[in-house]
Amino acid sequence: MVAELIRRLANSLAFMAVLFLFLIATLYFVANTGEHLDSFGRSYHWLMFGTVIALGLIGILILASVWRLVVDLQRNVSGSRLSLKLVIMLVVMALLPMTLVYSFSVKFLRSNIDSWFDVEVERALDDALGLSRDSLTVYMRTRQKTTLNIARRLSDTPVELAVVVLNEFGSDSEATELTLIGSDNRIIATTAFSDLVTVAPERPADDLISRARSGSSYLSIDPTDDGDLQVRSVVPVFSSDPADGTAVLYATYPVSRSSSQLAASVQESFRNYRQLAYLRAPLKQSSIATLTLAVFLSLMMAVWVAIYAARRLMVPVHDLVEGTRLVSKGDYTTRLTTSGRDELGYLVQSFNDMTGKIEAARANAASSQRQAENQRAYLELVLSRISTGVITIDENHTIKTSNASAENILRASPAYLQSVSIDAVDSIDNDFVRQFFTSVKPLISSQRDDWSLELELVTDMDRKPVMCRGATIQSSADQHAGHVLVFDDISDVVAAQRNAAWSEVARRLAHEIKNPLTPIQLSAERLQHKYAKKLHGNDASTLKKLTNTIVQQVESMKSMVKAFADYANSPQVDFKLTNLNELITEICWLYRDGDERDAIALDLDASIDTISGDPTRLRQVLHNVIKNAFETVGGDDVRRLSIITRPQPRSDMSCVQMVFEDNGPGFPPELLDRLFEPYVTSKKKGTGLGLAIVKKIVEEHGGVVRAENISIRVDGAPVVTGGRLSVLLPANMQRTQSAENSLLAATSASRPASSSPGSVNNRQSHPDIHGDAA
Amino acid sequence: MPNVINNNLMVPSPLRWNPAWLLAASLILLATTGNCASMRFESAGTYVKDNTYYLDSFARLELGDAPVKALANGVGLYFLVEIAVHKNRRWWIDTPVIERRLRYKLYYYDLTRHYRVENVQTGKSSNYRSLAAALRKLGSLNQFALMPVNKVDIKDSYTASIRVELDRTRLPGPLMAQALVSKDWQLESEVFRWLLN
Numbered sequence: 001m002v003a004e005l006i007r008r009l010a011n012s013l014a015f016m017a018v019l020f021l022f023l024i025a026t027l028y029f030v031a032n033t034g035e036h037l038d039s040f041g042r043s044y045h046w047l048m049f050g051t052v053i054a055l056g057l058i059g060i061l062i063l064a065s066v067w068r069l070v071v072d073l074q075r076n077v078s079g080s081r082l083s084l085k086l087v088i089m090l091v092v093m094a095l096l097p098m099t100l101v102y103s104f105s106v107k108f109l110r111s112n113i114d115s116w117f118d119v120e121v122e123r124a125l126d127d128a129l130g131l132s133r134d135s136l137t138v139y140m141r142t143r144q145k146t147t148l149n150i151a152r153r154l155s156d157t158p159v160e161l162a163v164v165v166l167n168e169f170g171s172d173s174e175a176t177e178l179t180l181i182g183s184d185n186r187i188i189a190t191t192a193f194s195d196l197v198t199v200a201p202e203r204p205a206d207d208l209i210s211r212a213r214s215g216s217s218y219l220s221i222d223p224t225d226d227g228d229l230q231v232r233s234v235v236p237v238f239s240s241d242p243a244d245g246t247a248v249l250y251a252t253y254p255v256s257r258s259s260s261q262l263a264a265s266v267q268e269s270f271r272n273y274r275q276l277a278y279l280r281a282p283l284k285q286s287s288i289a290t291l292t293l294a295v296f297l298s299l300m301m302a303v304w305v306a307i308y309a310a311r312r313l314m315v316p317v318h319d320l321v322e323g324t325r326l327v328s329k330g331d332y333t334t335r336l337t338t339s340g341r342d343e344l345g346y347l348v349q350s351f352n353d354m355t356g357k358i359e360a361a362r363a364n365a366a367s368s369q370r371q372a373e374n375q376r377a378y379l380e381l382v383l384s385r386i387s388t389g390v391i392t393i394d395e396n397h398t399i400k401t402s403n404a405s406a407e408n409i410l411r412a413s414p415a416y417l418q419s420v421s422i423d424a425v426d427s428i429d430n431d432f433v434r435q436f437f438t439s440v441k442p443l444i445s446s447q448r449d450d451w452s453l454e455l456e457l458v459t460d461m462d463r464k465p466v467m468c469r470g471a472t473i474q475s476s477a478d479q480h481a482g483h484v485l486v487f488d489d490i491s492d493v494v495a496a497q498r499n500a501a502w503s504e505v506a507r508r509l510a511h512e513i514k515n516p517l518t519p520i521q522l523s524a525e526r527l528q529h530k531y532a533k534k535l536h537g538n539d540a541s542t543l544k545k546l547t548n549t550i551v552q553q554v555e556s557m558k559s560m561v562k563a564f565a566d567y568a569n570s571p572q573v574d575f576k577l578t579n580l581n582e583l584i585t586e587i588c589w590l591y592r593d594g595d596e597r598d599a600i601a602l603d604l605d606a607s608i609d610t611i612s613g614d615p616t617r618l619r620q621v622l623h624n625v626i627k628n629a630f631e632t633v634g635g636d637d638v639r640r641l642s643i644i645t646r647p648q649p650r651s652d653m654s655c656v657q658m659v660f661e662d663n664g665p666g667f668p669p670e671l672l673d674r675l676f677e678p679y680v681t682s683k684k685k686g687t688g689l690g691l692a693i694v695k696k697i698v699e700e701h702g703g704v705v706r707a708e709n710i711s712i713r714v715d716g717a718p719v720v721t722g723g724r725l726s727v728l729l730p731a732n733m734q735r736t737q738s739a740e741n742s743l744l745a746a747t748s749a750s751r752p753a754s755s756s757p758g759s760v761n762n763r764q765s766h767p768d769i770h771g772d773a774a
Numbered sequence: 775m776p777n778v779i780n781n782n783l784m785v786p787s788p789l790r791w792n793p794a795w796l797l798a799a800s801l802i803l804l805a806t807t808g809n810c811a812s813m814r815f816e817s818a819g820t821y822v823k824d825n826t827y828y829l830d831s832f833a834r835l836e837l838g839d840a841p842v843k844a845l846a847n848g849v850g851l852y853f854l855v856e857i858a859v860h861k862n863r864r865w866w867i868d869t870p871v872i873e874r875r876l877r878y879k880l881y882y883y884d885l886t887r888h889y890r891v892e893n894v895q896t897g898k899s900s901n902y903r904s905l906a907a908a909l910r911k912l913g914s915l916n917q918f919a920l921m922p923v924n925k926v927d928i929k930d931s932y933t934a935s936i937r938v939e940l941d942r943t944r945l946p947g948p949l950m951a952q953a954l955v956s957k958d959w960q961l962e963s964e965v966f967r968w969l970l971n
Contacts, residue, residue, distance in 0.1 A: 129884060221886050
């Protein structure tokens with residue numbers, strides 16, 4: 001509290017200015033004391049007291065400031081060293097000239113005061129005074145004689161005539177007043193000759209009268225109240241008659257005004273000179289004390305001003321040091337208060353500008369970095385979402401980055417991929433990865449700017465056609481910085497091409513084969529009809545058998561051609577509001593009636609409303625799937641098929657899912673990927689077009705179909721207990737819909753190429769391995 | 775031949791800086807004037823005449839060496855006489871009835887070798903051949919009209935007091951600084967009190 005008060009006072013310019021002004025005023029008064037001797041009076045005590053207090057206070061404040069400076073120095077506060085240097089420099093700068101001036105001033109003061117006094121002057125004044133005295137003494141003696149003459153006359157004069165004598169002689173004697181005092185101390189006669197009329201005659205002191213009676217005259221010259229001089233004479237008046245006793249004559253004579261003034265002037269000069277001579281030592285002491293006080297005060301002011309100036313000057317420097325320290329720690333928000341328009345202020349302003357620019361630059365850099373990060377993240381997201389695999393290879397032939405599709409296509413983890421070195425492809429144990437990089441390595445090594453390659457990755461279980469394009473990456477300085485490989489799993493493309501080919505084949509078959517079949521059949525029937533009657537015995541039976549065979553085979557070929565035609569043809573889908581549950585129930589009813597072994601369990605969700613679809617085509621889907629399932633089970637096993645429908649609301653459209661689960665042997669894993677392709681079947685008979693047609697119809701409805709095996713774990717090993725076919729159909733599909741709105745498009749867009757092994761969806765349209773139920 | 779300009783004062787001649795002289799002077803000072811510097815009221819009293827209180831007092835004033843020397847060197851000395859009458863109160867501080875201050879100046883008049891005592895307030899002065907006479911005059915008050923009788927209530931009790939001091943604040947500046955701290959210049963009497971009758 002007290003320390004804080006002292007600190008504040010020491011730093012308060014106004015307070016210190018008041019103190020210093022008070023001391024300067026005091027000094028002024030003290031310095032003037034010698035000239036105006038009476039100017040102080042009783043206030044001198046208080047002045048001295050106040051001076052001591054003020055000096056003490058200033059001393060304490062300066063000591064506190066110095067102490068603070070030292071403490072700052074010990075604490076290594078920024079700017080404290082410079083402050084101390086500045087203070088020392090300023091104090092020394094003030095001290096040196098001050099000391100010089102002080103020493104010379106003391107010397108001059110002493111010699112100057114001494115020079116006021118001169119022996120000659122003193123002697124001259126003494127002489128003047130003596131001369132004045134002598135002159136006055138002569139005047140006094142003359143008047144004494146006059147008085148004695150009057151006294152002599154009075155001695156023979158009767159008392160009654162004393163007044164007459166006094167008047168007679170007194171008027172000639174220039175006396176101011178003549179008084180005759182009788183032996184009984186009573187005034188016998190008095191007369192005044194001056195203009196001033198006194199009421200009561202002045203009488204000399206009794207001792208002077210006594211002395212006069214005893215014969216000793218008294219003569220003196222006295223200063224009066226109005227500054228003039230007056231001669232006073234007391235003489236005895238001896239009477240001729242001894243019985244009368246001795247009277248006393250008291251006479252006063254004026255000294256002329258001019259003489260009085262001259263004498264007074266001499267007296268005053270003498271007195272002043274004497275006083276000055278007497279006060280010489282105290283004057284020197286007090287002057288030197290005043291000078292010392294002034295110098296001391298100046299020194300204190302210099303010290304305080306030095307500290308104050310240093311502090312004021314150091315404020316921006318301190319701020320700058322602190323600001324620089326903060327900046328070095330990474331805090332660029334620091335802004336310093338501009339202290340003024342001087343160079344330091346300019347420096348502070350420059351510092352502020354600098355930190356502002358750095359902060360802006362950092363913000364820009366951070367923003368750019370964020371943008372780059374965002375762009376990189378976006379790019380990564382895009383790369384991770386696209387079905388195309390992307391791999392970048394650095395100049396050391398090491399995989400730098402890879403996206404999810406690349407990892408999925410090559411069936412390798414990111415870590416595994418990044419550990420791969422293309423220069424050592426033989427050591428790669430992943431078949432796909434090894435085959436891929438074995439194929440692309442020569443092209444990478446060729447340093448061709450742009451190349452493409454179509455290859456097929458083959459394992460015992462699977463084969464995957466891949467289209468790969470490569471390019472070298474050039475850095476800004478045309479430095480070779482690696483390669484980028486972009487590759488696609490073109491299974492879909494191949495499948496589509498295959499589908500297209502099959503469609504073409506089917507169309508040609510339907511067109512080319514179907515037409516001759518009817519004449520063949522008719523011809524065979526005609527043969528039988530015409531020649532059966534003409535032949536007998538074995539010939540007849542042989543003919544019948546042969547023509548029957550021809551007819552049957554033609555029928556068979558017709559049905560096959562029909563199936564191909566169905567597959568190839570894309571009849572106009574007639575979308576109607578169809579109740580899927582009713583449709584399923586109706587179809588199943590047919591099978592339930594047909595064979596007791598067919599146990600179809602229906603789990604239909606009643607909440608499913610009508611969907612938009614072609615009931616005829618959907619009916620074919622159901623027939624194909626149910627037939628396929630039952631044909632798969634085969635043998636004496638109990639056939640079981642569960643048909644489940646569930647609504648599948650999606651964010652973009654509402655869908656309906658149909659799930660078919662059988663208890664058959666499931667789908668052979670090696671055919672899973674190509675299950676929906678034509679002529680892919682594991683059954684001995686059938687065209688292999690059943691599931692291909694299913695897929696085609698489902699896709700016409702904008703849906704997707706997916707096949708997978710149902711497996712359970714027995715003793716830790718998966719055992720297939722059946723097959724599952726899932727069909728997902730949009731609830732409100734229009735024939736005129738755009739491709740983008742179809743479930744197929746939506747699914748393929750969102751498909752992260754993460755279909756698990758053992759499952760396949762419609763994109764991988766492979767023929768039904770179970771055979772064709774169509 | 776009458777004894778004219780009888781000067782009893784020994785005007786001090788400048789002392790030479792001689793150790794022997796200094797020692798002798800010190801001894802003399804100790805023996806003779808060492809304790810001389812004092813101011814003391816020997817008597818003071820009031821009486822009523824013509825419905826007025828009059829004061830008679832006598833103080834013995836003795837200056838020390840330093841003031842005497844200063845006087846001899848042309849320095850005027852100021853004396854302050856403070857007279858006061860207070861109404862005595864039992865349970866409270868006394869109330870001043872009258873306070874008078876008389877100022878006198880004592881100086882040496884070289885031309886006529888007189889000591890002059892000047893009443894600063896009235897300007898009246900008187901001349902004395904000796905310092906002792908001048909100090910006697912300074913110390914005595916005769917028939918000083920203090921106050922009218924009606925200033926006091928006969929039923930109450932009053933105390934009169936008087937004191938005298940050398941007014942150091944009126945000394946010349948260079949001397950004042952020294953006089954304010956020196957005991958040689960600290961000349962003041964104790965307050966002399968008496969009951970007003």
